[in-house]
Amino acid sequence: MIKHVPIVLVAIPLxxxxxIPMIGMINRTARTVIGAIALVIILxxxxxxxxxxxxxxxxxxxxxxxxxxxxxxxxxxxxxxRIGLKIDSFSLFFIIMTTTLVxxxxxxxxxxxxxxxxxxxxxxxFISMVAGMMGLLVANxxxxxxxxxxxxxxxxxxLVAFRTERKxxxxxxxxxxxxxxxxxxxxxxxxxxxxxxxxxxxxxxxxEAVRGTLLDKIAIVLLIIPLxxxxxxxxxxxxxxxxxSEAPAPISAMVKLGSLICLYGLFRISFSFGLSHAxxxxxxxxxxxxxxxxxxxxxVTQALVQKDVKRLMAFHAVSQVGYMLLGMGVGLTVxxxxxxxxALFGKVAMIGGLLxxxxxxxxxxxxxxxxxxxxxxxxxxxxxAMHGLAHYDVFTTVVFMIAALAISGIPPFNGFVSKIxxxxxxxxxxxxxxLIAIFVSILTLASFMKVFYSAxxxxxxNKRPMEQPVLIKCSMIVLAFFIVVIGIYPHGILKALIEPxxxxxxxx
Amino acid sequence: MSAxxxxxxxxxxxxxxxxxxxxxxxxxxxxxxxxxxxxxxxLFFISLGYRENAMAPIFTLAPLDSVITMVLPTPQxxxxxxxxxxxxxTALMLGVSVLTYRNNNTLDTRKLRxxxxxx
Numbered sequence: 001m002i003k004h005v006p007i008v009l010v011a012i013p014l015x016x017x018x019x020i021p022m023i024g025m026i027n028r029t030a031r032t033v034i035g036a037i038a039l040v041i042i043l044x045x046x047x048x049x050x051x052x053x054x055x056x057x058x059x060x061x062x063x064x065x066x067x068x069x070x071x072x073x074x075x076x077x078x079x080x081x082r083i084g085l086k087i088d089s090f091s092l093f094f095i096i097m098t099t100t101l102v103x104x105x106x107x108x109x110x111x112x113x114x115x116x117x118x119x120x121x122x123x124x125x126f127i128s129m130v131a132g133m134m135g136l137l138v139a140n141x142x143x144x145x146x147x148x149x150x151x152x153x154x155x156x157x158x159l160v161a162f163r164t165e166r167k168x169x170x171x172x173x174x175x176x177x178x179x180x181x182x183x184x185x186x187x188x189x190x191x192x193x194x195x196x197x198x199x200x201x202x203x204x205x206x207x208e209a210v211r212g213t214l215l216d217k218i219a220i221v222l223l224i225i226p227l228x229x230x231x232x233x234x235x236x237x238x239x240x241x242x243x244x245s246e247a248p249a250p251i252s253a254m255v256k257l258g259s260l261i262c263l264y265g266l267f268r269i270s271f272s273f274g275l276s277h278a279x280x281x282x283x284x285x286x287x288x289x290x291x292x293x294x295x296x297x298x299x300v301t302q303a304l305v306q307k308d309v310k311r312l313m314a315f316h317a318v319s320q321v322g323y324m325l326l327g328m329g330v331g332l333t334v335x336x337x338x339x340x341x342x343a344l345f346g347k348v349a350m351i352g353g354l355l356x357x358x359x360x361x362x363x364x365x366x367x368x369x370x371x372x373x374x375x376x377x378x379x380x381x382x383x384x385a386m387h388g389l390a391h392y393d394v395f396t397t398v399v400f401m402i403a404a405l406a407i408s409g410i411p412p413f414n415g416f417v418s419k420i421x422x423x424x425x426x427x428x429x430x431x432x433x434x435l436i437a438i439f440v441s442i443l444t445l446a447s448f449m450k451v452f453y454s455a456x457x458x459x460x461x462n463k464r465p466m467e468q469p470v471l472i473k474c475s476m477i478v479l480a481f482f483i484v485v486i487g488i489y490p491h492g493i494l495k496a497l498i499e500p501x502x503x504x505x506x507x508x
Numbered sequence: 509m510s511a512x513x514x515x516x517x518x519x520x521x522x523x524x525x526x527x528x529x530x531x532x533x534x535x536x537x538x539x540x541x542x543x544x545x546x547x548x549x550x551l552f553f554i555s556l557g558y559r560e561n562a563m564a565p566i567f568t569l570a571p572l573d574s575v576i577t578m579v580l581p582t583p584q585x586x587x588x589x590x591x592x593x594x595x596x597x598t599a600l601m602l603g604v605s606v607l608t609y610r611n612n613n614t615l616d617t618r619k620l621r622x623x624x625x626x627x
Binding site for chain 2: 161
């Protein structure tokens with residue numbers, strides 16, 4: 001039974017997504033419950049296999065349509081058509097993060113999105129977005145990866161344009177769909193370049209076969225630049241502010257999670273195809289570091305001048321991606337250097353980068369959810385028009401403070417842990433990079449002080465105090481709880497999830 | 509010979525698509541540009557599997573007693589998938605451009621610039 005978990009992770013959300021329109025016509029409560037059940041099933045399935053993968057190092061292979069799906073070598077890895085799925089500890093780390101967070105965001109959206117006939121469409125697209133994410137995370141061949149990337153893009157673009165009656169959301173959805181469509185087209189071109197040479201799509205097979213020639217390098221660039229574009233790395237970040245600020249709050253958090261999953265694809269592909277030769281992995285690492293520094297600095301300086309609360313948070317999302325790229329880039333630069341530098345600090349930098357992925361997903365999700373509460377309370381996104389929420393909504397204030405302190409890297413919270421790991425390890429590679437990272441962190445604190453000052457402090461407005469619905473409160477409490485727990489006791493997640501993930505990634 | 513023609517057509521379609529993407533300001537024309545780009549990439553992928561004087565890759569139609577070449581089936585299956593994906597993408601993009609026109613009375617990207625209202 002346990003061997004079918006990889007396909008269950010993809011099939012259950014797809015099945016639920018296609019059932020929901022029919023059930024929604026009969027009963028709306030049943031539709032919401034079915035969506036929740038599908039998410040609970042994949043949550044349970046991902047925790048069910050966690051012990052096997054993390055403790056015993058088992059790698060799940062699944063060949064779709066085969067009589068014995070676990071056997072990979074029936075026709076060898078070169079068998080081109082069969083769809084291959086694979087779960088190792090690196091993808092399991094992302095799977096656990098995704099299933100947990102997606103369930104929390106779904107709980108938030110149940111009471112945040114108003115109940116009418118269009119909520120059927122919302123639920124369908126939400127669940128199919130989850131299917132796209134899970135497919136990306138378990139795919140072991142490039143074409144399956146591409147198909148699920150498109151499922152993720154199309155459903156998230158439709159959700160970004162969800163409030164079609166307003167002026168700007170359709171254009172934001174258009175922009176996101178356009179960027180995704182062009183990016184994935186070039187991703188397909190990269191796949192074509194690899195297929196033309198090696199005649200296979202399987203990532204494991206290509207990992208052995210890639211020789212690091214000029215054509216291979218072109219293919220790798222065509223594969224990683226679209227993924228960097230979809231994760232919002234700086235030269236390609238122009239779609240981020242519109243998309244995140246026009247989408248409904250739970251969808252901003254979901255699109256953010258989707259962009260982190262594209263970052264998973266970026267790491268998976270660069271560590272699969274780049275590691276075989278030092279003359280490929282070193283320039284890739286330097287590229288990551290340059291992208292990371294640019295994202296951190298430009299993202300945070302743009303965020304400082306924003307007056308729109310959701311655009312401000314969107315630019316911080318750009319800036320935070322920089323930390324992950326910096327950590328992983330330092331690891332990638334030294335991994336083939338042939339001296340002790342990888343054991344000395346490169347692996348630690350990668351651990352910091354991956355820990356920052358999960359931390360960022362937690363506090364950024366929480367910040368987007370609080371921004372949704374703010375926007376719904378004040379009926380505006382303009383920070384100048386907000387004041388005095390702290391007088392009568394203590395809950396939102398506390399939750400926002402936890403998230404804001406965590407993103408700025410203040411000690412008891414989780415942002416501090418991953419940032420200090422990145423600072424220390426990157427310092428041994430190049431001290432200037434650490435200086436820039438610390439400077440960016442200070443600017444982050446400054447801009448969140450601005451939000452706190454304008455939205456929460458000041459004279460109380462004469463609007464009546466609003467009690468948050470119970471599910472909204474629950475989802476925010478759970479996120480805040482995770483932030484505090486990882487901040488106080490990071491050894492648990494470091495030992496259990498992140499070290500095996502890094503080991504699986506650099507295993508060559 | 510024919511392979512050269514296919515690859516030159518691919519390069520031309522890709523170039524036309526990219527130039528149109530960069531310089532056209534109308535939302536509908538951008539969708540068309542994306543379609544040209546996408547069909548160029550489809551053509552490239554299909555032509556990777558093309559063999560001169562080969563048969564269609566249908567197992568039951570193959571004669572048993574002779575050595576024959578077949579066209580590679582994998583790229584065709586994949587490009588069929590990509591055509592469907594491109595159809596979905598185009599439909600969604602055209603749909604949101606209709607909504608954009610309804611809400612803003614323009615399809616010009618230069619006039620759509622800027623977010624003045626914070627609703």
